[in-house]
Amino acid sequence: MKKVLLGVSASISAYKAVEIVRLLKKRGYKVKVLMTEDATKFVSPLTFEVVSEEAVIVDQFKDADNKKVEHIRLAREYDLLLIAPASLDLIGKLSCGIADSFLALIFYAFEKKVLISPAMNSSMYNHPVNQKNIEYLKSIRVDFIEPDSGSLACGEEGIGRLPSPEYIVERVEAELTDKILKDKKILITGGPTREKFDDFRFLSNPSSGKTGLFLAEKARNFGAKVTLISGKTALKRPWGVEYVEIESARDMEREVKKRIKDIDILIMSAAVADFRPEIYKKGKIKKEKIKDTYDLKLVKNPDILKEVSKAKKEGQIFVGFSAQEDLNMDEAKKKLKEKKLDLIVLNKISDKRGGFESDENKVIIISKDEDIEKTRFLSKEEIAEKILKFIYEKWVKKER
Ligand SMILES: Cc1cc2nc3c(=O)[nH]c(=O)nc-3n(C[C@H](O)[C@H](O)[C@H](O)COP(=O)(O)O)c2cc1C
Numbered sequence: 001m002k003k004v005l006l007g008v009s010a011s012i013s014a015y016k017a018v019e020i021v022r023l024l025k026k027r028g029y030k031v032k033v034l035m036t037e038d039a040t041k042f043v044s045p046l047t048f049e050v051v052s053e054e055a056v057i058v059d060q061f062k063d064a065d066n067k068k069v070e071h072i073r074l075a076r077e078y079d080l081l082l083i084a085p086a087s088l089d090l091i092g093k094l095s096c097g098i099a100d101s102f103l104a105l106i107f108y109a110f111e112k113k114v115l116i117s118p119a120m121n122s123s124m125y126n127h128p129v130n131q132k133n134i135e136y137l138k139s140i141r142v143d144f145i146e147p148d149s150g151s152l153a154c155g156e157e158g159i160g161r162l163p164s165p166e167y168i169v170e171r172v173e174a175e176l177t178d179k180i181l182k183d184k185k186i187l188i189t190g191g192p193t194r195e196k197f198d199d200f201r202f203l204s205n206p207s208s209g210k211t212g213l214f215l216a217e218k219a220r221n222f223g224a225k226v227t228l229i230s231g232k233t234a235l236k237r238p239w240g241v242e243y244v245e246i247e248s249a250r251d252m253e254r255e256v257k258k259r260i261k262d263i264d265i266l267i268m269s270a271a272v273a274d275f276r277p278e279i280y281k282k283g284k285i286k287k288e289k290i291k292d293t294y295d296l297k298l299v300k301n302p303d304i305l306k307e308v309s310k311a312k313k314e315g316q317i318f319v320g321f322s323a324q325e326d327l328n329m330d331e332a333k334k335k336l337k338e339k340k341l342d343l344i345v346l347n348k349i350s351d352k353r354g355g356f357e358s359d360e361n362k363v364i365i366i367s368k369d370e371d372i373e374k375t376r377f378l379s380k381e382e383i384a385e386k387i388l389k390f391i392y393e394k395w396v397k398k399e400r
Pocket of ligand 1: 008009010011012013036037038039086087088089090119120121124
């Protein structure tokens with residue numbers, strides 16, 4: 001279990017730190033909260049104590065177990081120090097050697113990763129003194145989470161908001177993930193394609209894009225350089241990933257081909273439409289002009305994987321997905337050979353619990369030399385991790 005020290009200082013956004021603790025705990029981290037004295041005027045230590053299930057340290061002389069020199073003990077035991085929110089005052093102290101609170105003190109004893117998330121009014125954030133302090137801390141390899149812009153607690157607009165607890169937790173998770181795919185260039189496709197027959201109507205499928213998104217996020221956390229080429233989805237755009245939004249199968253083919261030469265791993269998880277309307281009409285086809293039926297002739301779309309496989313280079317790893325109504329292993333193995341794949345991920349789309357619009361999936365991973373891993377129903381996030389770890393174990397680990 002990875003362990004996070006969360007430092008909370010006196011900003012109006014301190015209440016958001018309670019949610020940060022909750023989300024970290026939900027993801028399986030041990031969390032211990034350290035607060036400045038002034039932070040307790042915004043949120044009670046009791047709240048953090050209940051949510052973290054750990055005693056909170058505010059006063060270094062009263063709350064800390066000094067028989068064990070606790071600032072050193074905790075600095076050695078914990079894996080990451082996150083300070084969120086970080087006040088202007090605390091950032092100033094940390095940049096010039098002041099250690100007048102337990103939280104400030106531990107900063108100097110901590111030798112692993114420190115992540116600071118400032119939150120304050122824009123004038124305070126942009127103040128040359130604060131900027132100079134941040135620049136100095138960055139220069140000694142302290143990492144910062146850039147504040148968001150928007151409406152601030154004081155009623156003004158601008159930069160200075162504490163980012164969402166979800167985002168801060170993602171940054172912690174990325175930091176604490178082993179970099180098993182460090183520097184690998186990975187191209188991932190995800191989501192549905194839209195095949196238009198006029199400017200307002202199209203054929204598509206119910207793919208949510210979650211598998212592609214989670215693959216991209218996990219691969220980024222594993223240290224890879226990731227590009228996600230995705231059809232339109234309702235999902236957030238992942239940070240730290242080159243994101244390319246496309247509409248049709250032919251757009252996707254163009255974008256994949258542009259990048260294929262330079263990548264190490266290709267994962268095609270998009271639900272690419274097999275067919276598109278033969279004719280596309282500009283504007284909107286008028287309903288009044290159609291009697292009872294409207295003939296839509298379909299033509300086959302390019303098979304992107306088959307196309308790019310023709311120019312597959314030595315050492316590149318290609319992964320395909322096969323969405324089937326029944327889990328037909330023979331059909332999947334045939335596809336694996338035909339498209340020169342290294343791995344195929346077979347998933348069932350007829351199951352109510354898994355497939356297209358669900359948060360879960362159950363897959364069979366088959367490698368070209370017939371190593372097979374069958375999963376039970378898992379979240380799509382867990383499935384993404386399994387696929388990437390399979391690739392690591394099978395190929396990347398051996399070359400390192
Ligand atoms: C209502 C209110 C809101 C405040 N919000 C912030 C803030 O968001 N960011 C900040 O840097 N300071 C803020 N301050 C100022 C700090 O609370 C003050 O500088 C405090 O002494 C910092 O203590 P600490 O750095 O020891 O936690 C606020 C003060 C008040 C009264």
